[in-house]
Every structure is written in C-alpha cells, then in structure tokens.
Amino acid sequence: MVREQAGRVLGANLRALREQAGLTLSALARESNIAKGTLSQLESGTGNPTIETVFSLSNALGVPVSSLLTERTDPDVVLVRSRGLEVLSSNAVDLRMLRRMDVTDRVLELYDQRVRPDEVQHSEGHPGREHVVVTSGQLRVGPPESPYELGPGDYVCFDARRPHVYETVGGPVVSVLMLEYPADAGPPTLGGSCAVPASRKQPREKG
Numbered sequence: 514m515v516r517e518q519a520g521r522v523l524g525a526n527l528r529a530l531r532e533q534a535g536l537t538l539s540a541l542a543r544e545s546n547i548a549k550g551t552l553s554q555l556e557s558g559t560g561n562p563t564i565e566t567v568f569s570l571s572n573a574l575g576v577p578v579s580s581l582l583t584e585r586t587d588p589d590v591v592l593v594r595s596r597g598l599e600v601l602s603s604n605a606v607d608l609r610m611l612r613r614m615d616v617t618d619r620v621l622e623l624y625d626q627r628v629r630p631d632e633v634q635h636s637e638g639h640p641g642r643e644h645v646v647v648t649s650g651q652l653r654v655g656p657p658e659s660p661y662e663l664g665p666g667d668y669v670c671f672d673a674r675r676p677h678v679y680e681t682v683g684g685p686v687v688s689v690l691m692l693e694y695p696a697d698a699g700p701p702t703l704g705g706s707c708a709v710p711a712s713r714k715q716p717r718e719k720g
Contacts, residue, residue, distance in 0.1 A: 519582070519599030523567075524558035526581045530574050531556075545573035564603040568639050577641070577694045579613035579622045595625060605632035606679055608690070620694040628652060628686040634679040641694040643673045650686035654679050663688075 531541050538556075542549040547569055554560035571578045582599075598609040609625040628634070628650075635657070645654055646668045653660040654669060657678045661669045671677065673692070 520555075520560065521558040522583070523562060523581055524556045524560075527552075527570065528556045530576055530580060534574055536574075541570075541573060545569045562601070564601045564606060564608060567601060568636070572639050575640075577613070577620045577622060578692065579610065579620065582610050583613050598625075603634055605629050605634035605681075615696065618696045620696055622692040622694075624690040624692070626688045626690040628679050628681050628688065630681045630684055632680075636673075636677050636679075638674045638676055641673050641692050642670055643677070644668070644670045644691040644693065646689045648687045648689065650684055650688075651682035652679065652686045652688060653682060 538549050538552050593611050601608045607627040612623040614621040647663040649665055652663045655661045655671050655677055
C-alpha cells in the first residue's frame, strides 16, 4: 500500500512538472536518458523508480527531488513514521524521505540514509549541496579521488554538482542526509560557508 501510494504521488508530480515544463514524454526521455516506456509507467503510477531514476528526472526537469516525491502540505506539526515511508534504493544506498522544508530562498530535503557494505554508490552530480551526518558505522563520502572519512557524529557538506561517491568502511552505515537546493531550483552559489572536516583520508586500494 505504501509503495502504491508513493507511486501515485510520483506519477502525478511527474506529469504535472513535465507539462509545466512544456515537455513531451519523448523530449523528457531524451533529457533524462530514461526510456519513454519507463516514463509512461512512472506517470501512470505503476513504475518502480530507483534513486538514479529519480535524480535523473530531477536534473532533467530542474526541480528538487522532493518536488517529485512529496505532496505539498503545511501542517503545524509533522510526525513521520519510518515504517510508512517508501524506500528508494540503489546498489549501495537506501533512502527514506522524511521532510521537505521551504526556508526563505532555500529548499531542504531530509532523508534517513542507510549505506550497505561491499558496494560503492557513484553519482555524476546533481543540483544543490549535500549535508551528511553519520550516526553509526564508518563512511567514505565525497569526491571519488579523495573522499572524506566520517565516523559517528561526524558531518560533511559538499557541492553535489560534482561527481561523488558513498562507500562504507567495514559494516553498514546509518546516516542523515540533507539535500539543499535554491528555491528556484537553479544551480547553487559556489563558495558558500560549509563546514567540512579538516583532513581527508585517501581511499583504500581495492585488490
């Protein structure tokens, strides 16, 4: 039931945003590198999107991920139960969107993020900045050539438009991911204040 409801929300948002952008299914397929048939299934609410699919659509449409995944509401109190959330999965990462917040000229998306061992999540980049706090485990995240290594309680923020990776060190990782976008979904301003660890550790060579 949760998956069906999430699929309907994604389908309705995708169709509305595509039409708002003046794109046909064929045009969006070209922009996102997603097959037209797959897009048709997603719009009908019967598709099974991955993290990569949702981010490709976000990039192609120039909107935050939350614009595709959430219904817009403004209650005084928001209580989110993790068991009721749709899980977006890739080869290494599971994401559950907890909340979208529109704060002045910024959009913030808050996720429960789980990273599985023995796999590496690669991203070619997408609009905004990523903020990551590790709550358990050891995580490598950031530029593929020199990722930051985070332990419990550590935090990093980086420009998400550049290629980046997620990889565990040993066992699984539980973390909080916050995506930060400009409200107009344009590219973020470079050079903004952003706390990062003072040192980087080089990734281990894989044998």
